[in-house]
């Protein structure tokens with residue numbers, strides 16, 4: 144076994160029975176492993192200490208506004224797609240203390256961040272999620288570096304999982320982000336279950352990944368293993384529950400600010416913020432100062448915010464976007480259009496979270512399809528503001 | 529703040545259960561610290577000492593249900609620099625605002641042995657319908673953290689952090705699994721104002737709307753969803769007729785359900 148090469152690009156096989164060794168390897172290297180766990184009727188991300196913590200034998204059924212856990216008839220470890228959580232909860236936490244200041248005779252001084260950042264190992268990162276992390280990198284780890292994000296992100300060990308089934312609200316294939324894992328993984332796993340065989344094809348993506356692999360009992364992948372993976376990924380691509388035509392979308396959306404569909408979706412939208420907070424690329428936040436009663440010590444906290452709240456565009460004495468349709472339009476045109484100008488990429492990776500977790504099932508792919516429909520030239524003047 | 533006089537705080541009660549005032553007593557450690565920074569000038573739940581006005585801060589609990597109270601709130605307003613209403617009663621009329629949808633005369637005769645002793649208005653109304661309110665704290669009862677935030681903000685002359693977004697925002701930040709999406713449990717979170725920390729969904733129950741409507745509630749769209757989840761018009765009528773029944777948005781939603789009930 145020790146003669147098997149483990150280097151970037153190596154394609155190896157790990158038996159299911161040896162999977163616990165992977166977790167041990169991460170533990171020995173001081174990582175806090177987090178990954179999919181079953182909680183409150185969904186697969187969310189949480190601490191993983193044993194392989195039994197994973198949603199073994201579970202799957203999910205997703206629809207616009209609906210999510211249900213279901214039993215599988217096999218013992219797959221990764222037989223489901225993405226749930227309500229995303230890795231942003233670790234890299235860009237919902238609440239984060241940015242700094243603390245204390246009053247002294249000389250005035251206020253800022254205390255250095257004292258808590259060390261956790262060294263995470265992310266287990267089970269899907270292709271669309273790696274793409275989402277790349278997008279948030281441009282926000283928090285580009286020209287401007289958010290120190291907390293930067294440290295958590297560069298430390299995080301990423302074990303990707305290639306999806307061997309697509310969810311009903313998935314459309315990564317349309318957005319060019321999946322299901323194949325192409326980059327940014329330390330290791331990428333593909334779970335193969337055929338009859339009595341249960342194993343993982345392991346793609347080594349980094350030096351760190353290769354180093355961890357030295358602890359694992361691995362054999363080189365055969366032609367047949369590689370073909371099995373390709374077949375699975377092809378099947379996944381073919382079974383995407385949703386599609387979105389993203390071609391030319393930027394110009395199209397920016398050119399249709401008065402389309403009647405904005406009014407229509409505004410009637411359905413609850414302005415509840417669920418879509419944005421579940422979205423793995425949405426990065427908006429607000430900050431607040433939290434002083435103690437004496438105001439001798441003050442903490443600055445950052446928390447997730449959303450373009451669906453009134454406060455988000457509060458300027459002077461009022462909010463700029465008061466109607467639900469204007470807020471939905473802001474979200475969609477930023478995500479799918481002006482994001483290109485700002486970050487050189489679409490803001491959508493096709494994960495489907497905003498569709499599943501919208502309480503009223505508003506479906507971004509359906510909205511885009513409707514907005515693509517040309518409307519007869521308006522007879523009357525005026526529009527939707 | 530040494531040297532400065534401690535701000536004089538009055539706590540006033542109208543039609544209510546006292547639960548919100550008790551939240552102040554429930555602040556435990558913070559309460560000791562607070563008592564050094566503010567002078568409690570009137571707080572019947574805590575002390576029988578009453579100091580004359582004017583007051584720097586008046587904290588008002590309860591709704592307006594009697595003719596005398598309508599006069600009393602004006603006096604309090606006149607004697608207070610800042611007036612803060614606390615709880616669903618003060619901010620939306622409370623559970624007692626159910627009378628607004630019924631016949632008070634009939635209740636009076638049915639409930640009391642000597643109805644002539646009872647002097648009451650036909651409606652229970654929120655304080656802001658009678659006087660100018662500077663800040664309001666929602667909830668039944670209010671949230672301790674929000675109360676301390678407001679007092680601290682007033683002590684230091686800053687504006688308090690009191691988001692008016694939906695409960696869903698807090699629910700998502702907490703990492704809860706949405707009970708409506710994952711369990712099919714009807715939830716008023718999307719139309720309800722945050723501040724409670726999404727307590728009910730955190731315990732796998734739907735939100736009951738005790739913080740009243742959020743800043744831009746869409747009860748019509750949520751109504752369609754509740755309907756498909758099996759919540760019929762009579763249940764929707766009831767769920768909106770609780771703590772914040774008289775708030776304009778929830779009132780409209782319950783009246784809409786009532787119309788559907790009559791003409792299915």
Ligand code: SF4
Nearest residue numbers: 422491492494495497
């Ligand atoms: S917009 Fe929706 S589908 Fe696209 S990345 Fe965000 S949550 Fe996923």
Ligand code: SF4
Nearest residue numbers: 412413415416418501
């Ligand atoms: S699109 Fe859906 S999830 Fe997003 S704010 Fe509107 S109702 Fe909420």
Ligand code: SF4
Nearest residue numbers: 696699706707715717
């Ligand atoms: S459980 Fe209720 S409050 Fe929480 S996200 Fe779902 S609808 Fe909103």
